[in-house]
Amino acid sequence: MSELGSEANPLQVAVVGSGPSGFYAAEALLKSGRTVNVDLVERLPAPFGLVRYGVAPDHPKLKEAILAYQIIARLPRFAFLGNVTVGRDVTVDELLAHYHAVVFACGAETDRHLGVPGEDLAGSHTATEFVAWYNGHPEYRDRHFDLSAEVVAIVGQGNVAADVSRILAKSVDELRGTDIAEHALDALAASRVREIHVIGRRGPAQAKFTNKELKELGELANCAAEVDPGALELNAESQAELEAKANFVSVKNVEILRDFASRGQSGKARRLIFHFLKGPVKIEGAARVQQVVLARNRLEGKPFWQSATATGDTETLACGLLFRSIGYSGVPVPGVPFDAKRGVIPSRDGRVVDAAENPLPGLYTAGWIKRGPTGIIGTNRADSVATVKSLLADSAALPQQARKGSEGLAALLAARGVRTVCYGDWEAIDAKEVARGQPKGKPREKFTRVDEMLRCL
Ligand SMILES: Cc1cc2nc3c(=O)[nH]c(=O)nc-3n(C[C@H](O)[C@H](O)[C@H](O)COP(=O)(O)OP(=O)(O)OC[C@H]3O[C@@H](n4cnc5c(N)ncnc54)[C@H](O)[C@@H]3O)c2cc1C
Ligand SMILES: NC(=O)c1ccc[n+]([C@@H]2O[C@H](COP(=O)([O-])OP(=O)(O)OC[C@H]3O[C@@H](n4cnc5c(N)ncnc54)[C@H](OP(=O)(O)O)[C@@H]3O)[C@@H](O)[C@H]2O)c1
Numbered sequence: 337m338s339e340l341g342s343e344a345n346p347l348q349v350a351v352v353g354s355g356p357s358g359f360y361a362a363e364a365l366l367k368s369g370r371t372v373n374v375d376l377v378e379r380l381p382a383p384f385g386l387v388r389y390g391v392a393p394d395h396p397k398l399k400e401a402i403l404a405y406q407i408i409a410r411l412p413r414f415a416f417l418g419n420v421t422v423g424r425d426v427t428v429d430e431l432l433a434h435y436h437a438v439v440f441a442c443g444a445e446t447d448r449h450l451g452v453p454g455e456d457l458a459g460s461h462t463a464t465e466f467v468a469w470y471n472g473h474p475e476y477r478d479r480h481f482d483l484s485a486e487v488v489a490i491v492g493q494g495n496v497a498a499d500v501s502r503i504l505a506k507s508v509d510e511l512r513g514t515d516i517a518e519h520a521l522d523a524l525a526a527s528r529v530r531e532i533h534v535i536g537r538r539g540p541a542q543a544k545f546t547n548k549e550l551k552e553l554g555e556l557a558n559c560a561a562e563v564d565p566g567a568l569e570l571n572a573e574s575q576a577e578l579e580a581k582a583n584f585v586s587v588k589n590v591e592i593l594r595d596f597a598s599r600g601q602s603g604k605a606r607r608l609i610f611h612f613l614k615g616p617v618k619i620e621g622a623a624r625v626q627q628v629v630l631a632r633n634r635l636e637g638k639p640f641w642q643s644a645t646a647t648g649d650t651e652t653l654a655c656g657l658l659f660r661s662i663g664y665s666g667v668p669v670p671g672v673p674f675d676a677k678r679g680v681i682p683s684r685d686g687r688v689v690d691a692a693e694n695p696l697p698g699l700y701t702a703g704w705i706k707r708g709p710t711g712i713i714g715t716n717r718a719d720s721v722a723t724v725k726s727l728l729a730d731s732a733a734l735p736q737q738a739r740k741g742s743e744g745l746a747a748l749l750a751a752r753g754v755r756t757v758c759y760g761d762w763e764a765i766d767a768k769e770v771a772r773g774q775p776k777g778k779p780r781e782k783f784t785r786v787d788e789m790l791r792c793l
Contacts, residue, residue: 340436340736341370346413347731348741350435352422352669353442354378355385356713357703359405360720361439366411368728373413375435375742379421380474381757381765381789383409385443387713388782389473392499393514394506396779401713409759415742417749418757419786425754426745428671432698434744436734437727439700440672440681440688441720444664444709448679450491454619454628455660459485463496463661470503470524472517472782474789482624483527485656489628491616492661493536494544498553500659504529505559505606515779532559532608533653537615537633537644540567540593541574547588553608554592560602563593563610576639614651615644619658627654664709672699681705686723687730698734700727761793768792 338344349365351358354376362374382388384402391398409416420426422442431438447462449455459482468476488504490497503511508525516524536543540563543550554561568590570578578587593610614630621627630653631646665679673690675682681701682689688699702723703716711719749756757765765783772781783789 340731343371345738346371346373348373348435348739349437350375350377350431351439351441352377354383355443357716357720358441359408360717361441361702361724363408364721364724373741375415375417377420377422378418381418389468389471393516416759420756423670434740436739437698439702440705441702442705444666444704446665446667448663448665450660452616452618457619457621457625459625460619460658463500463659466500470516470520472784474786477784483523486528486530487655488529488657489533489655490659490661491535495549497534497661498545498549501532501534501608504532505556505608507558513777517782517784530606535611535614539574539612540590541577541586543589550589550592554596558604559606559608560604561596561608563597565597567612568593568597571635573639573642625658627652666705680708686726765789765792
């Protein structure tokens with residue numbers, strides 16, 4: 337038998353998910369010096385995961401990561417199998433029959449829950465849904481957000497909350513030239529939103545925004561960023577956090593917030609108001625959201641370990657729309673262990689482990705589904721490289737017989753009537769989206785339904 341990883345017996349690896357971590361895993365495998373065939377298996381006909389369906393449309397620079405993925409996709413021995421859902425169109429056991437190893441890089445697709453009464457009232461949404469809707473994700477195309485509400489509450493103070501705030505705060509003219517989905521632009525054109533309240537359960541020194549994203553919220557053409565100066569008073573522990581050398585992001589955030597607090601009346605049509613030390617305890621309304629009851633919190637614990645504790649005082653904020661932006665969570669893939677508490681596939685050094693912490697032969701994981709929903713696009717590179725290192729180190733323990741890889745998988749899917757989308761197909765869809773955008777001055781007009789994408793082919 338030829339050696340695994342040689343021309344005669346290439347290492348066949350299926351990577352599930354074509355977001356950043358999937359592409360970086362593919363790159364690490366293809367540039368490993370071994371002969372490896374990599375098939376990127378993706379649920380949607382379009383690749384790039386959250387870079388296409390998460391990164392905000394008014395941040396086109398951040399989507400330039402796609403240029404690097406296009407180069408990876410042109411490497412020899414790379415294949416894209418889009419429009420294939422692992423766990424539905426093909427099982428994990430079937431993948432293992434065709435590949436020596438499988439890397440799960442399927443992201444964190446759902447949201448965390450607040451766990452308060454009224455969370456599911458009409459008008460209470462997750463940021464996950466709103467983001468996917470304005471970015472044209474086919475599964476969120478038909479969501480409806482009632483933008484006739486004048487007051488919106490956003491729970492959470494991370495960069496996703498910043499994205500959602502900005503999209504609500506910007507005028508349609510500021511968004512028109514972006515790749516925002518047409519249905520979202522039409523809905524935002526009719527928006528009556530005037531006040532956006534961004535609510536943090538902890539203090540200004542604990543907000544998770546990065547500096548650039550927070551600063552940008554104070555530079556919007558039609559929306560003033562506001563903070564009550566009293567809300568920026570820090571307890572001794574928070575002050576100690578800011579004095580720690582490595583904590584420069586929080587130091588700058590507090591500085592930016594102090595600048596917002598010092599500004600006078602702006603006369604701008606919209607207001608973005610930051611609240612700290614307030615946590616929702618109840619969302620109320622007869623048939624839909626009418627108000628959120630907020631517990632006033634205090635911080636307890638040592639510097640960097642401070643958590644929010646309710647003081648017993650509450651206040652009520654009247655709002656017609658509420659977004660929960662408190663983090664993403666993974667969803668289980670049938671046949672693969674899942675840690676429901678953390679929303680991740682349990683792993684050690686990228687190797688998927690069972691309940692007894694034993695590695696499952698041939699199964700690996702990378703990206704948000706491995707480490708949880710934190711980190712920017714670039715963070716996933718080192719993560720995927722580390723997983724591939726483990727996979728290659730295990731190669732002697734993997735099955736040594738030749739596997740059919742994409743040839744076998746494509747035949748199985750064809751027999752099931754699954755229309756797979758190859759990278760060339762995606763390039764055809766991509767070209768049509770770009771052409772559709774041109775007359776409108778947009779970088780692209782995305783297809784927002786899978787059948788529209790497939791009709792291009
Ligand atoms: C709203 C938002 C905005 C962001 N903006 C930025 C930003 O501006 N800059 C920045 O640096 N970072 C940003 N990030 C972070 C960045 O997007 C993530 O770090 C990164 O996308 C995580 O990569 P991933 O590959 O692990 O997951 P994902 O990007 O989510 O990719 C997972 C892929 O797996 C596919 N998939 C899932 N299940 C299956 C299945 N069963 N079968 C087949 N395929 C499957 C999905 O369709 C998806 O394409 C943002 C994140 C969010 C949520
Ligand atoms: N432009 C960019 O670079 C960009 C854009 C978007 C996203 N991203 C990245 O993507 C990742 C995910 O972003 P994210 O905003 O979803 O997550 P995040 O940064 O983890 O922020 C989540 C926010 O929700 C709060 N929260 C969590 N549980 C809560 C609860 N039960 N009640 C009230 N508040 C709660 C957190 O507060 P606590 O701190 O108290 O837990 C925090 O303020 C981050 O790494 C982010 O930087 C980057």
